[in-house]
Amino acid sequence: MKQIVKCFPGGKHKVLTMSYDDGREADRRLVGIFNQYGIKGTFHLNSGLLGAGDRIGADEIASLYAGHEVSAHTVTHPTIARSPKEALVHEIMEDRKALERLTGYTVRGMSYPNGSYSPAIMDLLPHLGIEYARTVHSTKTFGFPNRWHEWNPTCHHNHDVLEIGKAFAELHKRQYLYMMYVWGHSYEFNDRNNWDVIERFCEFIGGRDDIWYATNIEIYDYLQACDRLQFSAACDFVYNPSAMSVWLSVGGDIVEAKGGARTTLE
Incomplete structure (x- = not known):
């Protein structure tokens, strides 16, 4: 019998995904960088805060994030591990409803606001239509989550992202599947005046034949399809x-x- 193993689309063995929270105006520049280098991102938005201060307005959501993924981040960004279940249900379901009206597709993922979650919240999320949820706990590794509702990223963009990206690019053993998952907030590039970090990273890592560039939900859906074979x-x-x-x-x-x-x- 021939050895049979699953691959990513096109036979690739590596996937890169980017994840950014809060929907601030700096997302415009970040999306432009991603589009320039063929990189895909997932953007976790608070529907109740759209248009407030320097946040992206509701009328811009569909066009700005076209080709990427809009994902939930709760309506008002509370520390949800301290919230009653009734409030949690409201925060997530109303966020989904509002974002789905703006994008025209089902919103099935989220990132935890303030990095706050608990085992009870993870158990509740599937009943609210949430298939995955991202934490803020960086692993510095290229593996996949054991629980989709506790999806730990590889690294924050301010934590050696280019060095980790170089290690990711060098992975060549095709008997394994690898994922690099970068997270952050676009406004941090303004705060630190370090847009060169993400520009250099995207220029370096983009356009490679052995990497699949995907959103969070695309990775989830693809691996679920693999398991259904x-x-x-x-x-x-x-x-x-x-x-x-x-x-x-x-x-x-x-x-x-x-x-x-x-x-x-x-």
Whole structure:
């Protein structure tokens, strides 16, 4: 039997994702940098604060973040581990409703405001339609979450992001899958006057053939589709019940298992 392992789209073995909170006006410049280098980001927004101070207004959300992901961050950014469950449900569901009206698609992820969460909150989130939630606990590693509602990033952009990016770029063992996940707030570049950090990082890491550039929800959905594949007992064919394609390495050859189709693996 040939060795069969899952790959990222196109047979890639690495994925990069970026995650930014609060929807401040500096997102405009950050999105421009991402677009220039073909990098995708997830932007976690507080719908109740849109247009306040230097925050992006509601009328700009759909156009500014086109091609990226808009994700929840609660309506008003409370420390949710201190909030009653009734308030938590309101903060998340009303944020989803407002952002979905603005974007036209379902909002299924979030980042924890103030980095605040608890086991009870993680258990509640699936019942509120939240598939993943990002923490602020950097791992400095390139692995995947054991629990999607406790998704720890690789690093903050102010914490050796270019050095970590160089290590990520050098990963070459294709028997593994790797993820680099960078998080932060775009206004921090203004505060520290260090836009060169993200510009140099994106210029260095963008446009590589062995990296898939994806949003948070795209990674989640793709790996869920991988897990739904239905292999024959002999592993000589596979049925993909999902709508999206999934890529496999079959004895070293890259095979696309198209959505809703049976694919021969011999």
